[in-house]
Amino acid sequence: MQIDLQTLWYLTVGTLLVSTSLLLWERQAHPARARGLAILAAGLVAFVLGCVVAMNRRHVPVAVGMGATNLLMMSGYLLVLNAAASLDGRRYLRASLVALVALAVLWAVAGAHFPTAFWNHVSALPIALASGLTAWLLLRSRTARGLRSRPVAVSILAFHAAFYLGRAFVVPLVVQWSGPEMLAIVAKATMFEAVLYSVAMPMSFLALVREEEKQHLLRLSHTDQLTGLANRHAFFDQGSRILRERQGRPVALLAFDLDHFKAINDRYGHPAGDEILKLFAETARAGAGPDALLVRLGGEEFAALLPDCDRHQALSRGALIASRFTAAAGRAEGPGIPATVSIGLAAPDRSDLSAMLASADAALYRAKGLGRNRIEAAAPQALSAAA
Numbered sequence: 001m002q003i004d005l006q007t008l009w010y011l012t013v014g015t016l017l018v019s020t021s022l023l024l025w026e027r028q029a030h031p032a033r034a035r036g037l038a039i040l041a042a043g044l045v046a047f048v049l050g051c052v053v054a055m056n057r058r059h060v061p062v063a064v065g066m067g068a069t070n071l072l073m074m075s076g077y078l079l080v081l082n083a084a085a086s087l088d089g090r091r092y093l094r095a096s097l098v099a100l101v102a103l104a105v106l107w108a109v110a111g112a113h114f115p116t117a118f119w120n121h122v123s124a125l126p127i128a129l130a131s132g133l134t135a136w137l138l139l140r141s142r143t144a145r146g147l148r149s150r151p152v153a154v155s156i157l158a159f160h161a162a163f164y165l166g167r168a169f170v171v172p173l174v175v176q177w178s179g180p181e182m183l184a185i186v187a188k189a190t191m192f193e194a195v196l197y198s199v200a201m202p203m204s205f206l207a208l209v210r211e212e213e214k215q216h217l218l219r220l221s222h223t224d225q226l227t228g229l230a231n232r233h234a235f236f237d238q239g240s241r242i243l244r245e246r247q248g249r250p251v252a253l254l255a256f257d258l259d260h261f262k263a264i265n266d267r268y269g270h271p272a273g274d275e276i277l278k279l280f281a282e283t284a285r286a287g288a289g290p291d292a293l294l295v296r297l298g299g300e301e302f303a304a305l306l307p308d309c310d311r312h313q314a315l316s317r318g319a320l321i322a323s324r325f326t327a328a329a330g331r332a333e334g335p336g337i338p339a340t341v342s343i344g345l346a347a348p349d350r351s352d353l354s355a356m357l358a359s360a361d362a363a364l365y366r367a368k369g370l371g372r373n374r375i376e377a378a379a380p381q382a383l384s385a386a387a
Contacts, residue, residue, distance in 0.1 A: 005184075006055070008191035013051045015195055019202040020044040026206055032216075033209045036086035040205055043079030046072050047198065067107035070123040074103055077130035083205065084134045087143040087212075099126070124167035132161035138208075147211045153204035160197050163190075224296040226274060227281035235295040239305045239353045242293060252306040252314035253346040255360035256284070256321075258339060259372040261300035268337055275335050280325050287321040303357065311348055311377065318343045318375045326373075340373035347378040 023041040027034040050072030053065065078096040085091055103126060135157035144150040167186065175182050222234035230238065243251060258264075258280060265273040277300065284304060288294050293305040304321075306314055322341050329339035344364025346356040359378040367376040 005187060005191060008188065008195065009051055009055045012191060012194045012198055013048055015198040016044045016048045016051070019198055020048070023202055023206070026209070030209050030213060032213070033087075036083045037205075037209065039079055039086060040083035040202060043076040043083060044198070044202065046076035046079060050076060066123075067104070070107065071100060071104055073123075074100060074126055074130065077127055077134075080201070081130055081134045081137065084137045084141070087138075087141050087208070099130075121168050121172050124164040128161045128164035128168060131157050131164065135161060143212060144208055147208055147215070149204060149207035149211050153201075153208055156197070156200045156204050160193070160201070163193055227278055227296050229281050229285070229302070230293060230295040232295065232297050235293065235297065235303060235305070236353060238293055239295075242305060242307055243351065243353055243356075246307065249308050250310045250348065252309040252311065252348070253356045253360045254288075254304045254306065254314060254318045255344040255346070255357065255364045256280070256302040256304070257342050257364055257368065258300035259342055259368075264337060264339065268335075272335060272337060276329060276337060276339050279328055279335060280339075280341065283325040283328055284321050287317055287324060289317065303360065305353075311345065314345055315375060315377065318345065322373070322375065342367040342372045343375040345375065345377040347380040 020041050023037050023044070027037045027041075030037065050069050053072060054069040056065075058065070078092075078099060082091050082093065082096065135154045138144055138150060138154050138157065141150070144153075167190065171182070171186050174186075222230055222237065224231045258276065261273065261276070264276060277296075280302065281294070281296065284294055284302060288304045289306060289309070291307050293307075295303050295305075297303055304317075306317065309317070322343060326338075326340050329335050329337050342364055344360045344362065344367055346360035346363070363376045363378040367374045370376070
């Protein structure tokens with residue numbers, strides 16, 4: 001069954017309106033990305049207006065109808081670009097307006113004299129550039145990095161850019177070789193591709209937003225809300241992976257327990273206790289090293305898994321964290337509360353995370369039994385015999 005060009009225009013408008021409605025509906029479920037989704041929806045509305053003008057361009061002067069259609073379409077593509085940029089908190093509104101003004105001047109100066117060439121070939125170039133730049137933004141996006149749907153979104157935009165580059169540079173050669181009847185075939189191919197783009201591009205953007213939110217929720221479920229450190233669940237999830245991937249390199253585990261923390265809460269109040277917990281988290285984060293997995297296990301208990309760190313290095317880092325924490329807690333400009341920490345270092349021959357934590361806890365309890373405010377290391381041979 002043959003589909004005429006007018007039907008394809010209607011089909012494109014219909015798919016764009018459906019995609020716009022879905023984007024506006026999804027804004028309610030993704031408030032953090034409501035602005036980007038609104039910008040993208042506005043881009044699709046610009047496409048719809050461009051299609052409507054194109055379908056009725058015979059009722060106005062040729063150059064005016066073609067020029068208005070192209071400017072509306074380019075407005076849509078530039079809004080799509082700004083929607084992609086919004087993922088990283090950027091926008092290019094001023095540059096977009098400059099591009100539209102330049103394109104309007106170009107149509108006014110040259111488009112009026114060569115409307116057919118501009119409509120069939122020249123106008124495809126800025127569309128290709130805008131789509132290609134949008135694909136590049138997503139490829140370089142910090143927010144989209146690691147999202148499984150990013151390659152799909154980039155591929156859709158890159159294919160669209162390549163298609164319009166073909167219209168700008170390849171189709172003129174094909175028309176010269178095969179005759180002007182090829183333009184009708186290209187027009188139909190363009191409309192078929194437009195229908196696919198009007199569905200695939202918004203859906204790929206939505207996939208990015210949904211996947212980003214899913215990862216955000218996953219991070220929240222692995223994060224202690226008071227200190228911002230990883231929680232117990234993250235400790236066993238990420239820590240087990242670190243142990244699996246260590247490939248013979250040393251990994252140390254320090255267990256921390258803030259001394260007399262209940263007394264601090266009772267004497268100074270729970271808000272002051274929370275400040276002490278956050279201060280320890282900040283101090284430990286700075287002293288444990290950039291590769292450390294630092295977690296709050298619960299209450300006043302913390303742990304630090306230290307990749308590529310041997311026994312002596314771990315003892316040194318633990319002592320540094322303890323001294324810095326005590327000094328920071330007692331400063332007048334800080335909490336001004338005497339606070340210390342006891343630390344236990346796991347035996348180096350533990351390969352299972354639960355066994356390492358049990359080993360570090362045993363050393364920690366010994367440190368507390370010996371008077372607190374000290375670091376103790378588990379004995380490898382004693383734990384080996386106990387195992």
